[in-house]
Amino acid sequence: MRKDECFYLGKIAKKFSFKGEVLIYLDTDEPELYQNLESVFIEYNKNLVPFFIEKSSLHKDTFLRVKFEDVDTELDADNMKNLEVYLPLTMLPKLEGNKFYFHEIIGFKVIDQRLGDIGTVHTILDNAAQPIFEIFKGQKQVLVPMIDSFIIEVNRKDKELVLNTPVGLVDLYLE
Numbered sequence: 001m002r003k004d005e006c007f008y009l010g011k012i013a014k015k016f017s018f019k020g021e022v023l024i025y026l027d028t029d030e031p032e033l034y035q036n037l038e039s040v041f042i043e044y045n046k047n048l049v050p051f052f053i054e055k056s057s058l059h060k061d062t063f064l065r066v067k068f069e070d071v072d073t074e075l076d077a078d079n080m081k082n083l084e085v086y087l088p089l090t091m092l093p094k095l096e097g098n099k100f101y102f103h104e105i106i107g108f109k110v111i112d113q114r115l116g117d118i119g120t121v122h123t124i125l126d127n128a129a130q131p132i133f134e135i136f137k138g139q140k141q142v143l144v145p146m147i148d149s150f151i152i153e154v155n156r157k158d159k160e161l162v163l164n165t166p167v168g169l170v171d172l173y174l175e
Helices: 074-078
Strands: 008-014 020-027 039-044 049-058 063-068 084-088 109-113 116-125 133-138 140-145 151-155 162-163
Touching: 008 039, 049 109, 116 140
Parallel strands: 109 162
Antiparallel strands: 008 020, 008 084, 020 063, 039 049, 039 084, 049 063, 109 116, 116 133, 133 140, 151 162
16 A cells, blocks of 8 residues: 555554553544544555554544554554554545545646636645645646635536635736
8 A cells, every 4th residue: 555545544642551552643523433443554664554453442532542463562562652544545534515635636627716717736735824725827836725715616526626716816826
């Protein structure tokens, strides 16, 4: 399994017991969706390695308490601390309407209600306080804050994102 075929689920935060259990911090709004997993992929030496789960349960809302097969000691669990946990993209719950996963809209054509075609979504810049659509129209980069009121429609069938941006925001880039 390659990393680009997976999504980040969380990180192993710490060991939980002397029997090799760990706590995985779940980076999700719906941790309950992930409490009955059979396996996960853990990034180890830049490779995704499958780990099979013997048992798991939710712990304090955002953690998953997990006992992996063949992880039986405190030392085994300690060695897993801070490793990232992934699942295949096929396991993501389907979103509808104007909700979307960042990876899902890469390559979508962006239509502004006022200006028409303003380019294609290249990536989502998520290192600022507000995620930003990075759109390219030819060689011109267009940056649009990802604000719910700007998003009119996510058309998965036609791979289009319809926005209603304020006057001047996009015009600035395309002049």
